[in-house]
Amino acid sequence: MMKTKHLVLLLVCMATIFTACMKNNNDYPGDQGNFDAAAQFTKDTVAIRAYVKAKNIPALKDEKTGLFYQIITPGTGSVNYSGSTSLTVNYTGSLLDGTVFDSSKGTAVTFKSLGSLIRGWQVGIPLIQPGGRIRLIMPSGLGYGNATGYPFPPNSNLDFTIDVLSAQ
Template sequence: MHPMIKIKHLIVLLVCTVTAFTSCKKKETYDPDPQFRADTTAIRAFVVANKIPAIKDPATGVFYQIITPGSGSVKINNSTMVTVNYTGRFLNGNVFDQSNGTPIVFPLGNLIAGWQVGVPFIQPGGRIRLIIPSVLGYGNSDRGPIPANSILDFTIDLISAK
């Protein structure tokens, strides 16, 4: 065998070996706990700095401010169809999504966990502000204009719930 061909074979073998070992490397897993703690610290600082009278839901970590409670006695759960107007912002105030005054209808169960937690705190005609840790938003995934690990700040007007 020609020495040049031998060297090429050794290089190919080396590349294959390195590829095999690196592809066997265990994938890093996402641990939401440190991110949740960091988000909670950032939300607390944001709430204090902006004098927002928000309450932290102890079961989930969602911060909320009931601006208007609404009226009625609708039992809102994940199968409830909610009609809302909303604005979603990052903590820096930049808007990433909004309904622009055109009511949107969603099954609550199809929305992010932070909405599933917070919307039932109000009734139709109510308005709530939800400041949602990333783990109850989109987690460590990018979603369109929303970067991974983003804390989300929503103002939601609940028009109806059926």
């Protein structure tokens, strides 16, 4: 009888401990637990297609990644981009509603490595050479995904215009 009581008490304690350790996804904004990346990608693609059409932007789509891009000026040279390529750029980043969330404001900014930048830049920048200008319209997964803490909502599609001044 005493063993049964101890066993039941032990099971209740273990259940309480496991329940207390489980996290409620509603308590952790940006938590990936219930996030459906494929559904978000589809939603993003529909929104970007509508945006490109409404703004009459002659953008192409990289079918492998979903990045929409417009090469405004191709630039010159033969830089073979890699993750360690250093870039000096001017850029403006906005949301599809036109809200500018970041800009170099005409002052050149140097990034030590292409590989340290968001995936949309890693895919798009190698499409041009120094002296070139490109517009990158990216689904949220190529930007900041469903992360919180940025000056825009999670799952935001981003529109960057980037002038590559130099690349090494």
